Amino acid sequence: MRASELTLVRNLPLFHEVADPHFEYLTAAALLQRFPPHVVLIDEGALPDFLHIVVEGSVELFAAHDGRETTIDIIRPVTTFILAAVIRDEVYLKSARTLTEALILMLPAEKVREVFSKDAAFARAVVNELALRYRGVVRALKNEKLRSSAERLANWILKSDEQQGRAGHVTFACDKRTLASQLGMTPENLSRNLSLLSKHGIKSGSREIVIENRSALSAFAQPTSLIDG
Amino acid sequence: MRASELTLVRNLPLFHEVADPHFEYLTAAALLQRFPPHVVLIDEGALPDFLHIVVEGSVELFAAHDGRETTIDIIRPVTTFILAAVIRDEVYLKSARTLTEALILMLPAEKVREVFSKDAAFARAVVNELALRYRGVVRALKNEKLRSSAERLANWILKSDEQQGRAGHVTFACDKRTLASQLGMTPENLSRNLSLLSKHGIKSGSREIVIENRSALSAFAQPTSLIDG
DNA sequence: CGCAAAATTGAACCCAATCAATGTTCGTGG
DNA sequence: CCACGAACATTGATTGGGTTCAATTTTGCG
Numbered sequence: 001m002r003a004s005e006l007t008l009v010r011n012l013p014l015f016h017e018v019a020d021p022h023f024e025y026l027t028a029a030a031l032l033q034r035f036p037p038h039v040v041l042i043d044e045g046a047l048p049d050f051l052h053i054v055v056e057g058s059v060e061l062f063a064a065h066d067g068r069e070t071t072i073d074i075i076r077p078v079t080t081f082i083l084a085a086v087i088r089d090e091v092y093l094k095s096a097r098t099l100t101e102a103l104i105l106m107l108p109a110e111k112v113r114e115v116f117s118k119d120a121a122f123a124r125a126v127v128n129e130l131a132l133r134y135r136g137v138v139r140a141l142k143n144e145k146l147r148s149s150a151e152r153l154a155n156w157i158l159k160s161d162e163q164q165g166r167a168g169h170v171t172f173a174c175d176k177r178t179l180a181s182q183l184g185m186t187p188e189n190l191s192r193n194l195s196l197l198s199k200h201g202i203k204s205g206s207r208e209i210v211i212e213n214r215s216a217l218s219a220f221a222q223p224t225s226l227i228d229g
Numbered sequence: 230m231r232a233s234e235l236t237l238v239r240n241l242p243l244f245h246e247v248a249d250p251h252f253e254y255l256t257a258a259a260l261l262q263r264f265p266p267h268v269v270l271i272d273e274g275a276l277p278d279f280l281h282i283v284v285e286g287s288v289e290l291f292a293a294h295d296g297r298e299t300t301i302d303i304i305r306p307v308t309t310f311i312l313a314a315v316i317r318d319e320v321y322l323k324s325a326r327t328l329t330e331a332l333i334l335m336l337p338a339e340k341v342r343e344v345f346s347k348d349a350a351f352a353r354a355v356v357n358e359l360a361l362r363y364r365g366v367v368r369a370l371k372n373e374k375l376r377s378s379a380e381r382l383a384n385w386i387l388k389s390d391e392q393q394g395r396a397g398h399v400t401f402a403c404d405k406r407t408l409a410s411q412l413g414m415t416p417e418n419l420s421r422n423l424s425l426l427s428k429h430g431i432k433s434g435s436r437e438i439v440i441e442n443r444s445a446l447s448a449f450a451q452p453t454s455l456i457d458g
Numbered sequence: 459c460g461c462a463a464a465a466t467t468g469a470a471c472c473c474a475a476t477c478a479a480t481g482t483t484c485g486t487g488g
Numbered sequence: 489c490c491a492c493g494a495a496c497a498t499t500g501a502t503t504g505g506g507t508t509c510a511a512t513t514t515t516g517c518g
Contacts, residue, residue: 044455063367065375066451072370084360093367093455116356120349123356127345130359131313137366138292138322141301145373145413146294149474176497184374189474191498206483206497222295226273226322377505405465415507420466435465435515 057102286331
């Protein structure tokens with residue numbers, strides 16, 4: 001593993017306060033691997049071998065049952081995922097696949113648990129990380145159950161615009177079918193919702209969305225920190 | 230606080246390994262209070278004052294937005310709730326109300342955080358508790374997104390029967406409207422689903438459900454440890 | 459009993475998924 | 489550089505699960 005990548009990981013909140021020898025112990029046995037897009041990294045139901053960390057690219061967490069499938073979260077750098085299963089040493093409840101090409105750091109699960117029980121600073125960092133993720137899932141659940149698909153899309157546009165510097169135009173990082181899946185709707189429904197939202201202050205092109213009337217969009221979306229963070 | 234209750238709390242996984250002085254520090258300032266049914270204990274959006282623990286009775290966690298409302302979880306004794314908000318000292322994302330009469334133990338949030346940063350055993354226990362809850366929410370999300378309302382009901386019947394000793398008949402602990410809300414459907418829909426399930430091995434009375442053909446019900450419900458635990 | 463609340467049943471409606479057809483984009487090879 | 493094909497995107501029609509509204513029946517309790 002390169003020094004620059006090591007530094008990147010070292011600076012994660014999760015590892016920042018860990019004692020040096022413990023950090024070295026963890027990373028000595030780590031694997032850093034590059035994966036092409038659409039590769040399954042984790043199968044739900046399996047026992048955790050590694051704690052995964054997305055260093056570059058993006059990873060989709062999803063779950064399937066009886067022929068149906070649903071996206072649970074999208075993970076972007078630099079973040080751990082499926083920490084809860086590793087800590088508890090219980091089966092994964094979600095699968096994970098790369099969306100784009102991705103660089104993934106993998107720390108042996110057994111060693112993570114070992115350091116966790118020896119290093120109090122690490123234990124506290126794990127709590128913070130877990131609490132953060134927990135709140136993320138609660139937000140996802142609220143977003144799903146308390147909003148229509150059009151409202152989810154409207155809020156996604158507002159949030160993406162924020163992330164892209166409030167320029168008033170949002171460019172798509174991926175296909176619309178992938179976006180649709182992230183937002184919990186079909187591609188057809190995304191299309192219809194985009195044209196619906198043209199009544200609420202947006203203009204949608206093939207590669208980008210322009211916000212023409214932010215307050216109208218916001219009035220429709222009703223963003224709230226209790227869901228959107 | 231009575232000794233018996235103190236022992237109960239002391240024996241929770243969350244507090245079992247905590248050093249004596251820390252435990253006493255926490256419980257010295259604790260409040261133990263009895264609430265009637267349908268009382269709101271926590272409002273989403275507020276900052277946490279206390280870590281709550283259900284000692285007796287049951288508590289519903291729910292969230293509301295724009296006139297809609299949804300049940301997120303039902304908490305039964307003896308369990309903490311909304312630990313993540315207390316640890317991170319951030320606003321509650323969910324509200325909580327008593328379903329039945331309930332006995333609630335409340336530990337000052339500030340002191341919980343204090344002991345958390347001093348007591349490594351407590352920190353580790355918090356991780357386990359949080360990881361458990363995290364997985365609970367993921368399961369709830371999967372249950373919601375990957376199953377129809379009739380399937381959720383069928384699985385609820387199977388699980389309740391397990392909890393009541395696999396006797397083949399499940400008695401309702403609450404009104405059907407409350408049950409409907411827990412299962413994420415309207416009372417009307419619950420009625421229809423109950424009659425639908427009569428084609429899949431159950432007979433539903435006004436106060437109980439009888440499982441006449443468990444394998445048929447199970448075939449319809451398709452329970453899985455990856456959702457139902 | 460008799461009444462109020464809860465539960466059931468029926469009808470209409472709504473959101474979103476599915477199926478089907480058409481239109482667009484974009485990468486590729488002639 | 490253009491033509492072509494395949495995947496992606498849009499549009500329309502239909503279906504389905506679920507809610508809402510309204511009316512009726514049952515339940516439980518004074």
